[in-house]
Amino acid sequence: MWEDKETTAPDPSVAPDGEQPSALARTDSIATFEETNKQFGKMRIFSMPELMDTHFPSRPCIIENLLPAGTYLLAGAPKIGKSFLVLQMAYQVSAGEPFLGFPTRQGTVLYLALEDTYERLQKRLAQMTERDSPDLVLSVLADTLEEDLLEHLENFLFEYPETVLVIIDTLQRIRGRMPDNGSYAVDYDTIAKLKAFSDQRGIALLLVHHTRKEGAEDVFDTISGTNGILGAADGALVLHKDKRTSGDAILDVVGRDQPQMRLHLHFDSPHSLWQATEVETEPFREPPNPLLEFLSRLVNEENPLWSGTATELVQCLSEMDSAQVISPNWIVRTLNVRQDDLLRKYGIRYGSRRTKDGKVILLRWEGVR
Structure with a gap:
């Protein structure tokens, strides 16, 4: 009989410096610490030999070299094609098809298209594909974090245990009316709550967000809000264009668990699909x-x-x-x-x-x- 009983670390709080614990796959057991590990308040400590001998549960990659498990941002200017990109991602992951040429881990995908309508989603999917995916689940309504969104997502994962990816379009729609909105602490706490949820359940959580009008030398500095948003997340994807009317765009990717990359994309309007024309920075193999x-x-x-x-x-x-x-x-x-x-x-x-x-x-x- 197969039985996994690993010595694993529980999911600690998000650290102020932005370093995060590994996600825990929901398909693996989460064992308690052995008595040899000491605890000081919330601190559970390892010696180096203990750490190297510990078998942590697997952290799956949802889109190979592009989107591991964890919490990520997809940012871009309004009406630049972000929603087309994430709908394409949602469909192709749910169907087990490659996304922009990268292999995917097939599973259930929940897409919360909170700035769209069901009619618009139906039209876009009809342009995108002729084959239905029963593992793609969509909604245009959701509660905010203040209205127990995480509890409702937990219930969804119970009903759909094969879920690998949840997309929330957009982040602002689930934040609600928060006091001191725009402060580093509030931004960090918002993403930290979502990250703790994705880590504990071993899924990928993608948050669609906006960029500022002002440019920056580093494209990731254009992400709207304070540095607390990117600091608490596992990484980010930024979609940007030289000209809004252009069918070409660049997708810059950065994160803790994947190499930094730049993808050149072209939008196929008749099929509402983004296509990768060039991967400028090949992932290390x-x-x-x-x-x-x-x-x-x-x-x-x-x-x-x-x-x-x-x-x-x-x-x-x-x-x-x-x-x-x-x-x-x-x-x-x-x-x-x-x-x-x-x-x-x-x-x-x-x-x-x-x-x-x-x-x-x-x-x-x-x-x-």
């Missing part, structure tokens, strides 16, 4: 990891399950290639850090559990999506 390559030979469709200690795994791998010198400690550290690559590229899910004899590694083949 790491060379194949020898351990992951070995594991793909050990765990696959013919041999879908493997469990044992790190020492036993070393023995299995040395039988495959005696020239490789691999330590149990290196195996555990590599699996903890590279588990997302192991699942995405090789279709192998990594888990672990504690027994009286020590830590047992669990590997299960799920197939590459």
